[in-house]
Amino acid sequence: MKRILVVSTTGMGDSLWGTPALRSLKKSFPGVRIDLLALPAWKSLFFENPHIDRLLEYRPQWYRQLALAARLAGHRYDHTLIFHANKDFRRMLGWLRCGTLWAHQNFDWIPPDQKTSFPDKVHGIERRLVLIEKIGARRDGPDMEIYFSPEEEKQTAAFLQENGFAPREFVYVNLGASLPHKRWHADRFEVLCRKFLEETPFGVALGGGPEERDRMHSLCARLHSPRAVSVQGRSVRLNACLIGKARMMVTTDTGPMHIAFALKVPTVALFGPTDPRDSGPFEVDDRLCTIIHAQRNGVPLSMDISGQIDYFEPIEADEVWVRARALLDSSTGLQR
Known part of the structure:
Protein backbone atom coordinates (compact mmCIF):
# COMPACT_ATOMS: atom_id res chain seq x y z
CA MET A 1 0.00 0.00 0.00
CA LYS A 2 1.38 3.41 -1.02
CA ARG A 3 -1.41 6.00 -1.20
CA ILE A 4 -4.81 6.66 0.38
CA LEU A 5 -7.19 9.43 -0.69
CA VAL A 6 -9.62 10.76 1.92
CA VAL A 7 -12.60 12.85 0.80
CA SER A 8 -14.07 15.27 3.35
CA THR A 9 -15.86 18.01 1.43
CA THR A 10 -18.80 19.20 3.52
CA GLY A 11 -19.20 21.25 6.73
CA MET A 12 -16.89 22.32 9.54
CA GLY A 13 -18.14 19.71 11.99
CA ASP A 14 -18.07 17.01 9.32
CA SER A 15 -14.46 17.93 8.59
CA LEU A 16 -13.35 17.74 12.22
CA TRP A 17 -15.13 14.41 12.68
CA GLY A 18 -12.60 12.96 10.27
CA THR A 19 -9.52 13.80 12.36
CA PRO A 20 -9.66 10.70 14.64
CA ALA A 21 -9.82 8.45 11.56
CA LEU A 22 -6.99 10.35 9.85
CA ARG A 23 -4.79 9.88 12.91
CA SER A 24 -5.72 6.20 13.04
CA LEU A 25 -4.85 5.75 9.36
CA LYS A 26 -1.42 7.32 9.73
CA LYS A 27 -0.60 5.36 12.89
CA SER A 28 -1.77 2.12 11.28
CA PHE A 29 0.11 2.77 8.04
CA PRO A 30 2.98 5.18 8.86
CA GLY A 31 4.69 4.65 5.50
CA VAL A 32 1.57 5.30 3.41
CA ARG A 33 0.93 8.70 1.84
CA ILE A 34 -2.42 10.20 2.88
CA ASP A 35 -3.98 12.87 0.67
CA LEU A 36 -7.03 14.79 1.89
CA LEU A 37 -9.64 16.66 -0.15
CA ALA A 38 -11.28 19.51 1.79
CA LEU A 39 -13.35 22.60 1.07
CA PRO A 40 -11.55 25.97 0.97
CA ALA A 41 -13.58 27.22 3.96
CA TRP A 42 -12.35 24.43 6.25
CA LYS A 43 -9.05 23.47 4.67
CA SER A 44 -7.14 25.50 7.24
CA LEU A 45 -8.45 23.30 10.07
CA PHE A 46 -6.03 20.66 8.81
CA PHE A 47 -2.95 22.90 8.66
CA GLU A 48 -0.10 21.60 10.84
CA ASN A 49 -1.80 18.19 11.05
CA PRO A 50 1.02 15.61 11.06
CA HIS A 51 -1.25 12.82 9.87
CA ILE A 52 -1.82 14.32 6.40
CA ASP A 53 0.82 14.30 3.67
CA ARG A 54 -0.97 16.42 1.07
CA LEU A 55 -3.95 18.74 1.49
CA LEU A 56 -5.94 19.38 -1.68
CA GLU A 57 -8.60 22.03 -2.15
CA TYR A 58 -11.96 20.85 -3.45
CA ARG A 59 -14.50 23.11 -5.10
CA PRO A 60 -17.89 21.74 -6.18
CA GLN A 61 -18.28 23.68 -9.45
CA TRP A 62 -17.71 21.40 -12.46
CA TYR A 63 -15.25 23.77 -14.15
CA ARG A 64 -13.13 23.91 -10.99
CA GLN A 65 -13.26 20.15 -10.63
CA LEU A 66 -11.46 19.73 -13.96
CA ALA A 67 -8.14 21.06 -12.66
CA LEU A 68 -8.36 18.91 -9.54
CA ALA A 69 -9.28 15.87 -11.63
CA ALA A 70 -6.13 16.29 -13.66
CA ARG A 71 -4.03 16.34 -10.47
CA LEU A 72 -5.74 13.28 -9.05
CA ALA A 73 -5.48 11.35 -12.30
CA GLY A 74 -1.71 11.58 -12.04
CA HIS A 75 -1.70 9.22 -9.06
CA ARG A 76 -3.07 5.79 -8.37
CA TYR A 77 -4.56 5.36 -4.92
CA ASP A 78 -4.77 2.01 -3.22
CA HIS A 79 -7.91 3.16 -1.41
CA THR A 80 -10.32 6.09 -1.58
CA LEU A 81 -12.34 6.72 1.57
CA ILE A 82 -15.30 9.10 1.30
CA PHE A 83 -15.61 10.42 4.84
CA HIS A 84 -18.34 12.86 3.75
CA ALA A 85 -19.30 14.42 0.43
CA ASN A 86 -22.21 15.94 -1.44
CA LYS A 87 -23.67 14.66 -4.69
CA ASP A 88 -21.42 16.96 -6.74
CA PHE A 89 -18.51 14.63 -5.96
CA ARG A 90 -20.06 12.06 -8.28
CA ARG A 91 -18.46 13.87 -11.23
CA MET A 92 -15.02 13.08 -9.80
CA LEU A 93 -15.41 9.32 -9.74
CA GLY A 94 -14.50 8.83 -13.38
CA TRP A 95 -11.15 10.52 -12.78
CA LEU A 96 -10.13 8.56 -9.71
CA ARG A 97 -7.63 5.78 -10.18
CA CYS A 98 -8.03 3.63 -7.07
CA GLY A 99 -8.07 0.02 -6.05
CA THR A 100 -11.06 0.22 -3.70
CA LEU A 101 -13.55 2.91 -2.74
CA TRP A 102 -15.51 2.97 0.51
CA ALA A 103 -18.29 5.29 1.70
CA HIS A 104 -20.94 5.35 4.43
CA GLN A 105 -23.49 7.68 2.85
CA ASN A 106 -26.38 6.12 1.00
CA PHE A 107 -25.71 7.61 -2.44
CA ASP A 108 -27.26 5.70 -5.35
CA TRP A 109 -24.10 6.31 -7.40
CA ILE A 110 -21.94 4.24 -5.06
CA PRO A 111 -22.32 0.45 -5.48
CA PRO A 112 -23.89 -1.31 -2.46
CA ASP A 113 -20.81 -3.47 -1.90
CA GLN A 114 -18.72 -0.30 -1.41
CA LYS A 115 -20.94 1.18 1.29
CA THR A 116 -21.07 0.47 5.00
CA SER A 117 -24.54 0.37 6.52
CA PHE A 118 -25.57 1.65 9.95
CA PRO A 119 -28.65 2.03 12.12
CA ASP A 120 -30.19 5.50 11.95
CA LYS A 121 -28.47 7.03 14.98
CA VAL A 122 -24.72 6.49 14.61
CA HIS A 123 -22.35 9.42 15.16
CA GLY A 124 -20.26 10.67 12.25
CA ILE A 125 -16.97 9.95 14.06
CA GLU A 126 -17.98 6.32 14.56
CA ARG A 127 -18.97 6.03 10.89
CA ARG A 128 -15.54 7.20 9.77
CA LEU A 129 -13.75 4.85 12.17
CA VAL A 130 -15.75 1.90 10.84
CA LEU A 131 -14.84 3.00 7.32
CA ILE A 132 -11.08 2.85 7.91
CA GLU A 133 -11.42 -0.59 9.45
CA LYS A 134 -12.55 -1.79 6.02
CA ILE A 135 -8.98 -1.38 4.79
CA GLY A 136 -7.33 -2.86 7.89
CA ALA A 137 -6.64 0.27 9.95
CA ARG A 138 -6.90 0.19 13.73
CA ARG A 139 -8.67 2.83 15.78
CA ASP A 140 -6.61 5.25 17.82
CA GLY A 141 -9.38 6.73 19.92
CA PRO A 142 -12.25 9.12 19.15
CA ASP A 143 -10.59 12.46 20.03
CA MET A 144 -10.74 15.18 17.38
CA GLU A 145 -7.65 17.33 16.82
CA ILE A 146 -6.61 20.80 15.67
CA TYR A 147 -2.95 21.84 15.62
CA PHE A 148 -1.67 25.41 15.90
CA SER A 149 1.62 27.00 14.98
Whole structure:
Protein backbone atom coordinates (compact mmCIF):
# COMPACT_ATOMS: atom_id res chain seq x y z
CA MET A 1 0.00 0.00 0.00
CA LYS A 2 1.38 3.41 -1.02
CA ARG A 3 -1.41 6.00 -1.20
CA ILE A 4 -4.81 6.66 0.38
CA LEU A 5 -7.19 9.43 -0.69
CA VAL A 6 -9.62 10.76 1.92
CA VAL A 7 -12.60 12.85 0.80
CA SER A 8 -14.07 15.27 3.35
CA THR A 9 -15.86 18.01 1.43
CA THR A 10 -18.80 19.20 3.52
CA GLY A 11 -19.20 21.25 6.73
CA MET A 12 -16.89 22.32 9.54
CA GLY A 13 -18.14 19.71 11.99
CA ASP A 14 -18.07 17.01 9.32
CA SER A 15 -14.46 17.93 8.59
CA LEU A 16 -13.35 17.74 12.22
CA TRP A 17 -15.13 14.41 12.68
CA GLY A 18 -12.60 12.96 10.27
CA THR A 19 -9.52 13.80 12.36
CA PRO A 20 -9.66 10.70 14.64
CA ALA A 21 -9.82 8.45 11.56
CA LEU A 22 -6.99 10.35 9.85
CA ARG A 23 -4.79 9.88 12.91
CA SER A 24 -5.72 6.20 13.04
CA LEU A 25 -4.85 5.75 9.36
CA LYS A 26 -1.42 7.32 9.73
CA LYS A 27 -0.60 5.36 12.89
CA SER A 28 -1.77 2.12 11.28
CA PHE A 29 0.11 2.77 8.04
CA PRO A 30 2.98 5.18 8.86
CA GLY A 31 4.69 4.65 5.50
CA VAL A 32 1.57 5.30 3.41
CA ARG A 33 0.93 8.70 1.84
CA ILE A 34 -2.42 10.20 2.88
CA ASP A 35 -3.98 12.87 0.67
CA LEU A 36 -7.03 14.79 1.89
CA LEU A 37 -9.64 16.66 -0.15
CA ALA A 38 -11.28 19.51 1.79
CA LEU A 39 -13.35 22.60 1.07
CA PRO A 40 -11.55 25.97 0.97
CA ALA A 41 -13.58 27.22 3.96
CA TRP A 42 -12.35 24.43 6.25
CA LYS A 43 -9.05 23.47 4.67
CA SER A 44 -7.14 25.50 7.24
CA LEU A 45 -8.45 23.30 10.07
CA PHE A 46 -6.03 20.66 8.81
CA PHE A 47 -2.95 22.90 8.66
CA GLU A 48 -0.10 21.60 10.84
CA ASN A 49 -1.80 18.19 11.05
CA PRO A 50 1.02 15.61 11.06
CA HIS A 51 -1.25 12.82 9.87
CA ILE A 52 -1.82 14.32 6.40
CA ASP A 53 0.82 14.30 3.67
CA ARG A 54 -0.97 16.42 1.07
CA LEU A 55 -3.95 18.74 1.49
CA LEU A 56 -5.94 19.38 -1.68
CA GLU A 57 -8.60 22.03 -2.15
CA TYR A 58 -11.96 20.85 -3.45
CA ARG A 59 -14.50 23.11 -5.10
CA PRO A 60 -17.89 21.74 -6.18
CA GLN A 61 -18.28 23.68 -9.45
CA TRP A 62 -17.71 21.40 -12.46
CA TYR A 63 -15.25 23.77 -14.15
CA ARG A 64 -13.13 23.91 -10.99
CA GLN A 65 -13.26 20.15 -10.63
CA LEU A 66 -11.46 19.73 -13.96
CA ALA A 67 -8.14 21.06 -12.66
CA LEU A 68 -8.36 18.91 -9.54
CA ALA A 69 -9.28 15.87 -11.63
CA ALA A 70 -6.13 16.29 -13.66
CA ARG A 71 -4.03 16.34 -10.47
CA LEU A 72 -5.74 13.28 -9.05
CA ALA A 73 -5.48 11.35 -12.30
CA GLY A 74 -1.71 11.58 -12.04
CA HIS A 75 -1.70 9.22 -9.06
CA ARG A 76 -3.07 5.79 -8.37
CA TYR A 77 -4.56 5.36 -4.92
CA ASP A 78 -4.77 2.01 -3.22
CA HIS A 79 -7.91 3.16 -1.41
CA THR A 80 -10.32 6.09 -1.58
CA LEU A 81 -12.34 6.72 1.57
CA ILE A 82 -15.30 9.10 1.30
CA PHE A 83 -15.61 10.42 4.84
CA HIS A 84 -18.34 12.86 3.75
CA ALA A 85 -19.30 14.42 0.43
CA ASN A 86 -22.21 15.94 -1.44
CA LYS A 87 -23.67 14.66 -4.69
CA ASP A 88 -21.42 16.96 -6.74
CA PHE A 89 -18.51 14.63 -5.96
CA ARG A 90 -20.06 12.06 -8.28
CA ARG A 91 -18.46 13.87 -11.23
CA MET A 92 -15.02 13.08 -9.80
CA LEU A 93 -15.41 9.32 -9.74
CA GLY A 94 -14.50 8.83 -13.38
CA TRP A 95 -11.15 10.52 -12.78
CA LEU A 96 -10.13 8.56 -9.71
CA ARG A 97 -7.63 5.78 -10.18
CA CYS A 98 -8.03 3.63 -7.07
CA GLY A 99 -8.07 0.02 -6.05
CA THR A 100 -11.06 0.22 -3.70
CA LEU A 101 -13.55 2.91 -2.74
CA TRP A 102 -15.51 2.97 0.51
CA ALA A 103 -18.29 5.29 1.70
CA HIS A 104 -20.94 5.35 4.43
CA GLN A 105 -23.49 7.68 2.85
CA ASN A 106 -26.38 6.12 1.00
CA PHE A 107 -25.71 7.61 -2.44
CA ASP A 108 -27.26 5.70 -5.35
CA TRP A 109 -24.10 6.31 -7.40
CA ILE A 110 -21.94 4.24 -5.06
CA PRO A 111 -22.32 0.45 -5.48
CA PRO A 112 -23.89 -1.31 -2.46
CA ASP A 113 -20.81 -3.47 -1.90
CA GLN A 114 -18.72 -0.30 -1.41
CA LYS A 115 -20.94 1.18 1.29
CA THR A 116 -21.07 0.47 5.00
CA SER A 117 -24.54 0.37 6.52
CA PHE A 118 -25.57 1.65 9.95
CA PRO A 119 -28.65 2.03 12.12
CA ASP A 120 -30.19 5.50 11.95
CA LYS A 121 -28.47 7.03 14.98
CA VAL A 122 -24.72 6.49 14.61
CA HIS A 123 -22.35 9.42 15.16
CA GLY A 124 -20.26 10.67 12.25
CA ILE A 125 -16.97 9.95 14.06
CA GLU A 126 -17.98 6.32 14.56
CA ARG A 127 -18.97 6.03 10.89
CA ARG A 128 -15.54 7.20 9.77
CA LEU A 129 -13.75 4.85 12.17
CA VAL A 130 -15.75 1.90 10.84
CA LEU A 131 -14.84 3.00 7.32
CA ILE A 132 -11.08 2.85 7.91
CA GLU A 133 -11.42 -0.59 9.45
CA LYS A 134 -12.55 -1.79 6.02
CA ILE A 135 -8.98 -1.38 4.79
CA GLY A 136 -7.33 -2.86 7.89
CA ALA A 137 -6.64 0.27 9.95
CA ARG A 138 -6.90 0.19 13.73
CA ARG A 139 -8.67 2.83 15.78
CA ASP A 140 -6.61 5.25 17.82
CA GLY A 141 -9.38 6.73 19.92
CA PRO A 142 -12.25 9.12 19.15
CA ASP A 143 -10.59 12.46 20.03
CA MET A 144 -10.74 15.18 17.38
CA GLU A 145 -7.65 17.33 16.82
CA ILE A 146 -6.61 20.80 15.67
CA TYR A 147 -2.95 21.84 15.62
CA PHE A 148 -1.67 25.41 15.90
CA SER A 149 1.62 27.00 14.98
CA PRO A 150 3.72 28.99 17.47
CA GLU A 151 2.86 32.15 15.51
CA GLU A 152 -0.88 31.51 15.89
CA GLU A 153 -0.44 30.95 19.61
CA LYS A 154 1.51 34.21 19.79
CA GLN A 155 -1.17 36.16 17.90
CA THR A 156 -3.91 34.76 20.14
CA ALA A 157 -1.98 35.67 23.28
CA ALA A 158 -1.59 39.21 21.94
CA PHE A 159 -5.33 39.45 21.19
CA LEU A 160 -6.19 38.36 24.71
CA GLN A 161 -3.79 40.86 26.23
CA GLU A 162 -5.13 43.71 24.06
CA ASN A 163 -8.65 43.00 25.32
CA GLY A 164 -7.73 42.54 28.97
CA PHE A 165 -8.35 38.80 28.94
CA ALA A 166 -6.20 35.90 30.10
CA PRO A 167 -6.40 32.20 29.18
CA ARG A 168 -9.17 30.37 31.07
CA GLU A 169 -10.55 33.67 32.36
CA PHE A 170 -13.25 34.23 29.74
CA VAL A 171 -16.31 32.45 28.34
CA TYR A 172 -16.74 32.14 24.59
CA VAL A 173 -20.41 32.67 23.70
CA ASN A 174 -21.13 31.61 20.14
CA LEU A 175 -24.13 33.46 18.70
CA GLY A 176 -23.79 31.98 15.25
CA ALA A 177 -25.45 29.15 13.36
CA SER A 178 -25.63 28.22 9.71
CA LEU A 179 -29.42 28.63 9.55
CA PRO A 180 -31.80 31.00 11.39
CA HIS A 181 -33.82 28.18 12.99
CA LYS A 182 -30.60 26.85 14.59
CA ARG A 183 -30.00 30.08 16.55
CA TRP A 184 -30.91 30.57 20.19
CA HIS A 185 -32.86 33.74 21.08
CA ALA A 186 -30.78 36.93 21.16
CA ASP A 187 -32.48 38.23 24.31
CA ARG A 188 -31.65 34.99 26.16
CA PHE A 189 -28.02 35.24 25.10
CA GLU A 190 -28.03 38.72 26.62
CA VAL A 191 -29.48 37.52 29.93
CA LEU A 192 -26.90 34.74 30.09
CA CYS A 193 -23.98 37.06 29.31
CA ARG A 194 -25.08 39.44 32.05
CA LYS A 195 -25.09 36.51 34.49
CA PHE A 196 -21.48 35.71 33.63
CA LEU A 197 -20.43 39.35 33.91
CA GLU A 198 -22.28 40.05 37.16
CA GLU A 199 -21.83 36.77 39.04
CA THR A 200 -18.41 35.51 37.92
CA PRO A 201 -15.00 37.09 37.33
CA PHE A 202 -15.00 35.88 33.71
CA GLY A 203 -15.00 38.03 30.62
CA VAL A 204 -17.27 37.27 27.67
CA ALA A 205 -16.07 36.83 24.08
CA LEU A 206 -18.94 37.04 21.59
CA GLY A 207 -18.33 34.93 18.49
CA GLY A 208 -20.13 34.03 15.29
CA GLY A 209 -19.82 34.09 11.53
CA PRO A 210 -20.01 37.08 9.16
CA GLU A 211 -23.81 36.91 9.13
CA GLU A 212 -23.85 37.46 12.91
CA ARG A 213 -21.74 40.61 12.82
CA ASP A 214 -24.63 42.96 13.62
CA ARG A 215 -25.96 40.68 16.39
CA MET A 216 -22.54 40.53 18.03
CA HIS A 217 -21.91 44.26 17.88
CA SER A 218 -25.44 45.05 19.07
CA LEU A 219 -25.18 42.69 22.04
CA CYS A 220 -21.73 43.96 22.92
CA ALA A 221 -23.07 47.54 22.94
CA ARG A 222 -26.02 46.59 25.16
CA LEU A 223 -23.78 44.76 27.62
CA HIS A 224 -21.63 47.89 27.79
CA SER A 225 -18.85 46.23 29.75
CA PRO A 226 -15.07 46.33 29.35
CA ARG A 227 -15.19 42.57 30.00
CA ALA A 228 -17.33 41.89 26.91
CA VAL A 229 -15.78 41.90 23.45
CA SER A 230 -16.88 40.94 19.95
CA VAL A 231 -14.40 38.66 18.15
CA GLN A 232 -16.00 38.75 14.71
CA GLY A 233 -13.65 38.96 11.75
CA ARG A 234 -10.94 36.58 12.93
CA SER A 235 -9.84 33.79 10.62
CA VAL A 236 -11.14 30.27 11.19
CA ARG A 237 -7.81 29.18 12.68
CA LEU A 238 -7.29 32.20 14.91
CA ASN A 239 -10.86 31.93 16.11
CA ALA A 240 -10.29 28.25 16.88
CA CYS A 241 -7.10 29.09 18.77
CA LEU A 242 -9.05 31.66 20.80
CA ILE A 243 -11.80 29.12 21.59
CA GLY A 244 -9.07 26.81 22.86
CA LYS A 245 -8.08 29.41 25.48
CA ALA A 246 -11.63 29.85 26.84
CA ARG A 247 -12.76 28.58 30.24
CA MET A 248 -16.07 27.57 28.70
CA MET A 249 -18.13 27.79 25.52
CA VAL A 250 -21.88 28.23 25.23
CA THR A 251 -23.23 27.43 21.78
CA THR A 252 -25.91 25.82 19.71
CA ASP A 253 -25.13 22.82 17.48
CA THR A 254 -22.67 24.47 15.09
CA GLY A 255 -19.15 24.01 13.73
CA PRO A 256 -17.51 25.98 16.57
CA MET A 257 -19.09 23.55 19.05
CA HIS A 258 -16.95 20.80 17.51
CA ILE A 259 -13.88 23.03 17.73
CA ALA A 260 -14.52 23.28 21.47
CA PHE A 261 -14.89 19.51 21.76
CA ALA A 262 -11.65 19.00 19.84
CA LEU A 263 -9.78 21.39 22.13
CA LYS A 264 -11.27 20.00 25.37
CA VAL A 265 -13.07 23.24 26.24
CA PRO A 266 -16.02 22.71 28.64
CA THR A 267 -19.13 23.26 26.54
CA VAL A 268 -22.81 23.93 27.16
CA ALA A 269 -24.39 22.72 23.91
CA LEU A 270 -27.97 23.71 23.02
CA PHE A 271 -29.85 21.43 20.64
CA GLY A 272 -33.12 22.46 18.99
CA PRO A 273 -33.74 21.14 15.47
CA THR A 274 -30.88 18.63 15.60
CA ASP A 275 -30.42 15.43 17.55
CA PRO A 276 -27.30 15.17 19.76
CA ARG A 277 -27.11 11.45 18.97
CA ASP A 278 -26.29 12.43 15.38
CA SER A 279 -24.16 15.52 15.80
CA GLY A 280 -23.43 16.00 19.49
CA PRO A 281 -20.36 15.05 21.52
CA PHE A 282 -18.88 11.62 20.86
CA GLU A 283 -17.27 9.95 23.86
CA VAL A 284 -16.50 13.35 25.41
CA ASP A 285 -15.92 13.36 29.17
CA ASP A 286 -19.25 14.25 30.85
CA ARG A 287 -17.33 16.69 33.03
CA LEU A 288 -16.45 18.67 29.90
CA CYS A 289 -19.87 18.86 28.26
CA THR A 290 -23.52 19.30 29.12
CA ILE A 291 -26.34 19.03 26.58
CA ILE A 292 -29.67 20.83 26.71
CA HIS A 293 -32.05 19.28 24.19
CA ALA A 294 -35.20 21.32 23.60
CA GLN A 295 -38.32 19.35 24.49
CA ARG A 296 -42.02 19.95 24.85
CA ASN A 297 -44.12 17.56 26.94
CA GLY A 298 -41.16 15.21 27.08
CA VAL A 299 -40.83 15.03 23.28
CA PRO A 300 -37.63 16.40 21.66
CA LEU A 301 -38.45 19.17 19.22
CA SER A 302 -35.82 17.76 16.86
CA MET A 303 -38.43 15.15 15.91
CA ASP A 304 -40.37 17.92 14.12
CA ILE A 305 -38.56 18.24 10.78
CA SER A 306 -40.85 20.91 9.33
CA GLY A 307 -38.47 23.76 10.15
CA GLN A 308 -41.55 25.86 10.89
CA ILE A 309 -41.48 25.94 14.70
CA ASP A 310 -39.41 27.83 17.26
CA TYR A 311 -37.07 24.99 18.22
CA PHE A 312 -35.37 26.85 21.06
CA GLU A 313 -38.44 28.31 22.73
CA PRO A 314 -38.32 25.82 25.67
CA ILE A 315 -34.68 26.59 26.54
CA GLU A 316 -34.64 29.50 28.99
CA ALA A 317 -31.58 31.51 29.99
CA ASP A 318 -31.91 30.51 33.65
CA GLU A 319 -31.67 26.81 32.75
CA VAL A 320 -28.54 27.42 30.69
CA TRP A 321 -27.03 29.45 33.52
CA VAL A 322 -27.62 26.70 36.08
CA ARG A 323 -26.07 24.10 33.79
CA ALA A 324 -23.13 26.39 33.01
CA ARG A 325 -22.35 26.93 36.70
CA ALA A 326 -22.47 23.19 37.34
CA LEU A 327 -20.14 22.54 34.41
CA LEU A 328 -17.67 25.15 35.65
CA ASP A 329 -17.49 23.22 38.91
CA SER A 330 -17.20 19.76 37.37
CA SER A 331 -14.53 20.74 34.83
CA THR A 332 -12.17 22.48 37.24
CA GLY A 333 -8.61 21.29 36.66
CA LEU A 334 -9.41 19.22 33.54
CA GLN A 335 -8.21 21.66 30.88
CA ARG A 336 -4.69 21.65 29.53
